[in-house]
Amino acid sequence: MTERFGTRLARAVAEKGPLCAGIDPHPGLLQAWGLPADAAGLEKFALTAAEAIAPEVAVIKPQSAFFEAYGPPGVAVLAKTMKVCREAGALVLLDVKRGDIGSTMAAYTAAFLPSGAELEADAITVSPYLGFGSLSPAIDVARAEGKGLFVLARTSNPEAQGLQNALLPNGKTVAQDIVDTAGGFNADQSPLGDIGVVVGATIAPGELDLSRLNGPVLAPGFGAQGATVADLRALFGPGLPGVLPASSRDVLKHGPDPEALRAAVRRTRDSLGPLENGQ
Amino acid sequence: MTERFGTRLARAVAEKGPLCAGIDPHPGLLQAWGLPADAAGLEKFALTAAEAIAPEVAVIKPQSAFFEAYGPPGVAVLAKTMKVCREAGALVLLDVKRGDIGSTMAAYTAAFLPSGAELEADAITVSPYLGFGSLSPAIDVARAEGKGLFVLARTSNPEAQGLQNALLPNGKTVAQDIVDTAGGFNADQSPLGDIGVVVGATIAPGELDLSRLNGPVLAPGFGAQGATVADLRALFGPGLPGVLPASSRDVLKHGPDPEALRAAVRRTRDSLGPLENGQ
Numbered sequence: 209m210t211e212r213f214g215t216r217l218a219r220a221v222a223e224k225g226p227l228c229a230g231i232d233p234h235p236g237l238l239q240a241w242g243l244p245a246d247a248a249g250l251e252k253f254a255l256t257a258a259e260a261i262a263p264e265v266a267v268i269k270p271q272s273a274f275f276e277a278y279g280p281p282g283v284a285v286l287a288k289t290m291k292v293c294r295e296a297g298a299l300v301l302l303d304v305k306r307g308d309i310g311s312t313m314a315a316y317t318a319a320f321l322p323s324g325a326e327l328e329a330d331a332i333t334v335s336p337y338l339g340f341g342s343l344s345p346a347i348d349v350a351r352a353e354g355k356g357l358f359v360l361a362r363t364s365n366p367e368a369q370g371l372q373n374a375l376l377p378n379g380k381t382v383a384q385d386i387v388d389t390a391g392g393f394n395a396d397q398s399p400l401g402d403i404g405v406v407v408g409a410t411i412a413p414g415e416l417d418l419s420r421l422n423g424p425v426l427a428p429g430f431g432a433q434g435a436t437v438a439d440l441r442a443l444f445g446p447g448l449p450g451v452l453p454a455s456s457r458d459v460l461k462h463g464p465d466p467e468a469l470r471a472a473v474r475r476t477r478d479s480l481g482p483l484e485n486g487q
Numbered sequence: 488m489t490e491r492f493g494t495r496l497a498r499a500v501a502e503k504g505p506l507c508a509g510i511d512p513h514p515g516l517l518q519a520w521g522l523p524a525d526a527a528g529l530e531k532f533a534l535t536a537a538e539a540i541a542p543e544v545a546v547i548k549p550q551s552a553f554f555e556a557y558g559p560p561g562v563a564v565l566a567k568t569m570k571v572c573r574e575a576g577a578l579v580l581l582d583v584k585r586g587d588i589g590s591t592m593a594a595y596t597a598a599f600l601p602s603g604a605e606l607e608a609d610a611i612t613v614s615p616y617l618g619f620g621s622l623s624p625a626i627d628v629a630r631a632e633g634k635g636l637f638v639l640a641r642t643s644n645p646e647a648q649g650l651q652n653a654l655l656p657n658g659k660t661v662a663q664d665i666v667d668t669a670g671g672f673n674a675d676q677s678p679l680g681d682i683g684v685v686v687g688a689t690i691a692p693g694e695l696d697l698s699r700l701n702g703p704v705l706a707p708g709f710g711a712q713g714a715t716v717a718d719l720r721a722l723f724g725p726g727l728p729g730v731l732p733a734s735s736r737d738v739l740k741h742g743p744d745p746e747a748l749r750a751a752v753r754r755t756r757d758s759l760g761p762l763e764n765g766q
Contacts, residue, residue, distance in 0.1 A: 234590045273587055273594035279605030280566055282598075284559040307614060308552055308584055309644045311513045315552035319561075326558030335586060337616040337639055341646030360616055365588045367620030374653035374661050382653050382661075 213331060213356035214400035217424055220266035220299050221452075227477045228267040228301060228426060230456025231257050231289065233274045237457070241464040247281035250274075254289040257460060260469035262296035265477060267452055269426075272304040287326045299330040301426070301452075305360065307335030307342065314345040321346070321355045331356030333406060333426070340389045347393060347403065356402045356424070361386040362416050364408020364429040373415075383407075387421055394422040400450050409435035409453060413442050424450040431458035437479060453480060492610060492635035493679035496703055499545035499578050500731075506756045507546040507580060507705060509735025510536050510568065512553045516736070520743040526560035529553075533568040536739060539748035541575035544756060546731055548705075551583040566605045578609040580705070580731075584639065586614030586621065593624040600625070600634045610635030612685060612705070619668045626672060626682065635681045635703070640665040641695055643687020643708040652694075662686075666700055673701040679729050688714035688732060692721050703729040710737035716758060732759060 233253045235245050243249035254270070262268050270293070275286035293300045306316040320329045331350075334343055336359050343359065350357050362372050362383035372383045380388065387405050394401020404424035407416060418425060425444065429435040430453035435443075444451045455476055462472040512532045514524050522528035533549070541547050549572070554565035572579045585595040599608045610629075613622055613636050622638065629636050641651050641662035651662045659667065666684050673680020683703035686695060697704060704723065708714040709732035714722075723730045734755055741751040 232591070234594065236590070271591055271594075273585070273591045273598070277594040277597040279598065280559055280563040283562045287559055305585070305587055305614075305616075306552070307586075307616070309642070309646075311515070312511070312550055312552045315513065315550075315556040318556040319552070319558065335584075335614050335616045337584075337586070337614045337647075337650065338642055338644055339646030339648070339650055342644060363588070363617055365617055365621060367588075367618030368616075369618070370655055370664070371616065371618055371653075371661050374650075374655050376649055376653050382650050385649070 210352070210354035212397070213350065213354055213402040214394070214397055214423065216330070216354065217266070217299060217356065218399040224264070224266040225477050225480055226452050227265050227473070227480055228269050228452040228454040229261050229265045229459055229473055229476075230303075230454055231261070231268060231270040232456040232460065233257075237460055237463075240461065243464075247278045247285060250278050250282055251285045251288070253463075254285055255292060256464055256466060257469065258289050258292040258296070260463075260466040261459065261473045262293040262298040264470060264473045265298055267301050268293045268298040269301045269303050269454060269456070271456075272302060283327070290327060290329060294328070294330070301331045301333070301356075301358065302327070302329035303333045305333050305335045307337055309338050309342045310345070313342060314349075317346045317349045321349045321353050323353055329355070331358060331404070333358045333360065335360050336386055340386055350402060356404060358404040358406050358424070358426045359386055359390055361405040362407050362411050364410040383416055387416060387418060390423055391420045397422065400424060404450070409440055409443060411443065418444065421450070424452060426452050426454055428454040431455040431476065489631070489633035491676070492629065492633055492681040493673070493676055493702065495609070495633065496545070496578060496635065497678040503543070503545040504756050504759055505731050506544050506752070506759055507548050507731040507733040508540050508544045508738055508752055508755075509582075509733055510540070510547060510549040511735040511739065512536075516739055516742075519740065522743075526557045526564060529557050529561055530564045530567070532742075533564055534571060535743055535745060536748065537568050537571040537575070539742075539745040540738065540752045541572040541577040543749060543752045544577055546580050547572045547577040548580045548582050548733060548735070550735075551581060562606070569606060569608060573607070573609070580610045580612070580635075580637065581606070581608035582612045584612050584614045586616055588617050588621045589624070592621060593628075596625045596628045600628050600632050602632055608634070610637060610683070612637045612639065614639050615665055619665055629681060635683060637683040637685050637703070637705045638665055638669055640684040641686050641690050643689040662695055666695060666697060669702055670699045676701065679703060683729070688719055688722060690722065697723065700729070703731060705731050705733055707733045710734040710755065
């Protein structure tokens with residue numbers, strides 16, 4: 209039987225800590241590394257980062273947009289990068305924020321989740337603007353393939369506040385309803401369900417109740433964007449077992465030297481020690 | 488000076504009518520056309536459809552998911568398909584529903600909007616789950632490049648009802664707020680602004696006020712999904728000048744014969760005559 213994503217994730221975090229390291233080859237970083245802004249520069253950047261960082265962390269998160277920006281050759285580099293990361297033993301969470309309906313959502317799912325897909329990931333981020341229910345085709349395939357989903361819930365960018373905290377007829381905010389619906393899918397799963405959410409590490413404490421999620425929480429905003437380990441503890445206290453703090457620029461800015469990258473990711477990973485101990 | 492998207496769209500619709508023809512190579516259609524479910528079958532399907540349909544319509548809408556499902560080779564087929572459509576004189580609206588923040592949103596924009604990009608489109612669909620404000624990098628580039636955006640507002644799938652009609656502190660629904668914010672960007676543009684919205688042709692009449700949008704409306708749901716010309720008139724009456732009814736399966740099911748495809752797209756296009764006359 210295929211092992212569930214939640215089980216695989218819990219084991220990886222127990223072994224290597226909860227850090228989710230981003231691979232975000234944005235143009236400024238390529239420039240800082242002395243690389244050209246083309247598919248060859250992208251490949252050099254992404255493979256250097258993947259080889260140095262992936263062996264050190266539980267989860268590695270390539271940002272699809274920075275690869276797609278280079279057209280079809282950029283997507284080919286993404287496929288290669290994901291393969292390197294998975295072979296190094298990291299779980300790959302592809303940040304693609306896809307969201308659509310019916311057979312179209314199924315097509316996105318087919319691109320990223322099935323075993324053997326060229327862009328095979330262990331999990332992807334998805335957007336619920338078309339309704340949580342529109343994600344069903346992805347949930348079905350994720351479960352069958354031992355893969356995970358991270359549904360956008362409450363992100364840390366200020367422009368997101370209005371829509372994500374809009375009120376539903378049931379009295380909940382949009383974000384809370386997403387967390388609770390994900391929790392419904394995770395009920396009775398142990399040690400952790402397969403349907404995660406994305407919650408910015410810089411939102412207001414108490415804004416979201418994660419106590420019944422029983423699934424992973426991707427928490428961008430840690431490090432360069434300002435959230436500290438203390439912030440993570442304050443914000444996610446009861447949900448800590450499944451929280452994956454995401455950091456990319458804080459590590460990647462130390463490249464292109466692989467040793468410097470490795471040292472940076474180890475420092476960041478080790479700084480999360482108190483987070484784990486606080487569980 | 489680069490001509491604006493709204494101006495180019497209005498001219499194309501005046502010449503060829505408002506039909507937006509989809510190229511959705513979903514697995515069932517490939518099978519119906521007797522094609523293998525691989526990148527070669529995808530290419531045969533998409534190029535046959537593009538060559539037959541693109542010369543006949545103002546706007547052609549490839550659905551990115553069905554190409555991405557085949558990995559990097561599928562994305563290369565998408566690039567080729569878009570090129571064929573643009574060379575045939577159709578405006579290409581790439582249905583990708585991307586949505587992210589800051590430099591990540593800028594990277595998606597770089598993939599699809601700039602002149603000369605391998606996946607260059609005349610417009611793309613975008614998702615506002617991270618807040619309308621998160622789309623700013625795309626709006627800036629669209630305007631500079633004479634391109635357009637279609638922001639998801641109120642889609643026709645039943646699961647979308649809750650989130651898209653959730654209430655903001657200003658008393659508006661999420662969908663209405665998106666329409667009004669788009670309208671703000673379109674103010675004073677003539678004959679039509681560049682920032683469109685996606686509104687399903689099967690939502691309830693009166694649910695959304697489009698009278699101050701002054702921009703294009705992509706209206707999926709026409710044809711196979713049940714909306715008739717009379718429904719379009721009832722739903723979009725005051726906003727008709729910018730409405731693009733989208734249809735894909737009703738045309739594509741007539742392939743693989745190019746003559747049959749052409750005849751089907753002409754029938755669908757001509758059935759919209761009363762819509763135009765009703766303006």
